[in-house]
Amino acid sequence: MSGAAYVVGAVRSPVGRRGGGLAGVHPADLGARVLRALVERTGAPAEAVDDVVWGCVGQVGPQASNIGRTTVLSAGWPESVPAMTVDRQCGSSQQALHLAAQAVLSGTQDLVVAGGVEVMSQVPIGSPTLVGVEAGMPHPRGGTGWAERYGAQEVSQFRGAELIAERWGLGRAAMEAHAVESHRRARAAIEAGDLADEVVPVAGVTADEGPRPDATPERLAGLTPLRAGGRITAALASQISDGAAAVLVASEDAVTRHGLTPSPGSTR
Structure with a gap:
């Protein structure tokens, strides 16, 4: 070796x-x-x-x-x-x-x-947590040590994204412009065949389904934030x-x- x-x-x-x-x-x-x-x-x-x-x-x-x-x-x-x-x-x-x-x-x-x-x-x-709680198991963050350190404050990707945007002054318009450009580049790469060598077709699917042809600044600007007064919308979150x-x-x-x-x- x-x-x-x-x-x-x-x-x-x-x-x-x-x-x-x-x-x-x-x-x-x-x-x-x-x-x-x-x-x-x-x-x-x-x-x-x-x-x-x-x-x-x-x-x-x-x-x-x-x-x-x-x-x-x-x-x-x-x-x-x-x-x-x-x-x-x-x-x-x-x-x-x-x-x-x-x-x-x-x-x-x-x-x-x-x-x-x-x-x-x-x-x-979130399925592992939700399924466990629904079955009567304690929440993963339900211990005494966690509560003593963090209390009952919300811990989620959405809140984390808002805190990051606030901390580094990332405005919604700038983030949405980045998202639109990301979709454009992904579509362009697919159309040019740049990703063909790394992708193996499965169940009749031959290319990424996520990039949206209808991603425009105007369309993103019309979305409702995930929380009142927030900057993060569904368009600024990772896709499912x-x-x-x-x-x-x-x-x-x-x-x-x-x-x-x-x-x-x-x-x-």
Whole structure:
């Protein structure tokens, strides 16, 4: 094993909208499609994968019980390939990549897959908390230590976004201009075929469904803020989406042994 880590493959599903073309695909099947495509495109043998590190926030229902492991088995990979699921909220899959790279850099593993899945059409945001509370379980932030430190104040992404905008003087018009430009660039990239190499079709969906052709400054300006007097509207929040992605991280030895091709600039 070596002290270098290379990204030798990356693939993702299209990103579907809530209730869109991927809404009915089981999360394990969605992730499995990505895993199969990853080894097909790189030529790496699935049985040589030392570990799969899978990010997922909504670990309840179809995404519970170690969705990483369920995904590996659903992909038809050998039962000898282990997997774990990590939750660092919105940074879960990024954390999965860090852990994969660290395992390779440390010399303890040669070939590690990092990725994740989220099918928010089936597992809405906040589901683990809501399902637990509805079943009579205590709230995650219902302990004495939390109350002593933070009291009963609201803790949410929406309030956090408002506080950030206020702290750094981000006006609604400026944020909406950024959002409109983001949609324009995403649509342009899709139309130009810039994303085709990284996307594998799933359930008949071939391109991201999120970018809106009707995103205009006038349309966004007419939306009602999430809270009275606030700056954040639905157009300034991350979309409710369905998707999966995976990358393959390899040591120098694994690159040579399996004839893999590092992505440009991926050496670490």
